[in-house]
């Protein structure tokens with residue numbers, strides 16, 4: 425921000441006379457835009473310093489009844505549109521954080537609005553079924569035309585859940601039941617009396633000491649079971665009892681990848697060897713390995729397709745299930761519908777978990793033996809939500825109509841090229857740029873990360889971080905080249921203020 429604009433902002437806040445300021449962007453770039461959302465503003469608008477007086481007052485009001493310490497921005501969803509998020513003071517920001525990577529096709533998307541108004545949706549909302557007991561007659565149809573229409577290759581069944589952590593935990597449970605069922609000799613084998621008795625006191629063999637292996641800096645959620653596989657930050661885990669489960673090292677790669685191919689391959693080999701050693705030696709047998717295609721909350725850490733193929737081979741060799749957590753990477757953001765589509769696996773993962781941009785959650789699987797041998801072993805009241813499944817179907821229709829996965833791959837390439845230029849110009853502020861060829865799933869490290877994020881709103885963009893030093897871009901699938909231009913200009917403006 426120039427000293428002039430900074431002083432005019434200060435003056436405005438003193439005078440309490442908000443004057444809306446449209447952020448200027450390079451005109452020839454703006455002219456090229458054919459927005460998916462015709463109602464979207466052409467550029468961010470700043471009306472006050474952020475947070476403005478109305479946002480401050482509303483936050484104080486909320487604080488009386490709700491913990492506000494994690495609030496990023498109190499939002500006016502009725503005024504948010506497409507890629508733009510609005511606050512109560514008339515500020516409208518380009519949103520490349522998108523509700524922690526969970527909005528796929530834009531705020532107030534007209535197609536989703538129509539889905540929301542449909543009689544099918546009204547029925548689903550006001551008559552929420554206990555899906556395991558009373559699914560509606562059209563549940564199979566809703567699944568086939570929605571969630572299962574985009575099922576990862578080789579996986580044709582789904583267990584629906586309510587959030588990412590829930591999806592992972594139910595997948596872990598399926599893995600444990602499958603493991604013990606194999607040990608017992610098949611689904612028809614009855615539980616022993618000893619198993620039935622011991623599980624009631626949380627003891628083996630009914631409650632066996634099995635484990636799920638995850639990776640250093642992984643994030644798989646915050647519920648009890650998933651938390652034991654989360655290794656990103658202590659603050660998530662403190663005070664909560666954890667399972668005695670192993671963590672393997674995740675490759676620590678050097679960027680740009682093409683300049684460090686040999687060292688990176690060695691690093692990945694080291695991690696694979698250690699993974700295999702842990703599977704063989706860990707005192708609580710490993711039933712499944714869970715991995716994110718790109719470690720997201722942990723700092724946007726990447727590994728190559730070869731690493732993941734190696735992981736798949738190791739899990740096969742040791743009869744350990746391979747769970748791919750696509751909660752953050754899934755539904756198009758990496759330029760493929762599922763990030764693991766980038767890997768060319770010979771055999772599909774055993775389970776793929778999803779949530780966020782799907783707006784519903786669950787895990788896909790293919791092997792029928794992953795269904796527990798008896799009903800009610802994998803069960804809860806709602807087991808997902810048909811209303812949310814209908815929204816995902818609407819999202820899929822929008823993705824298909826606008827060809828948004830391919831679109832995101834192209835926009836990501838364009839954005840990445842722009843960021844490469846900025847990283848050459850400002851190497852101290854834009855380090856370890858990563859996510860090339862991964863759609864808009866892009867990140868970099870910067871020594872003044874928190875300051876960078878805090879200043880972003882002042883230039884009209886909402887950006888998130890991950891890990892300790894990464895700025896992560898998680899725009900929606902409707903993010904276009906003209907948005908990328910605005911973002912690139914904004915990033916440069918922020919850097920100049922640091």
Ligand SMILES: Cc1ncc(COP(=O)(O)O)c(C=O)c1O
Nearest residue numbers: 587588589643644645749751752
């Ligand atoms: C990879 C991954 N797995 C699981 C989760 C947990 O999802 P939820 O917060 O919906 O429980 C997240 C959330 O950020 C995630 O990024």
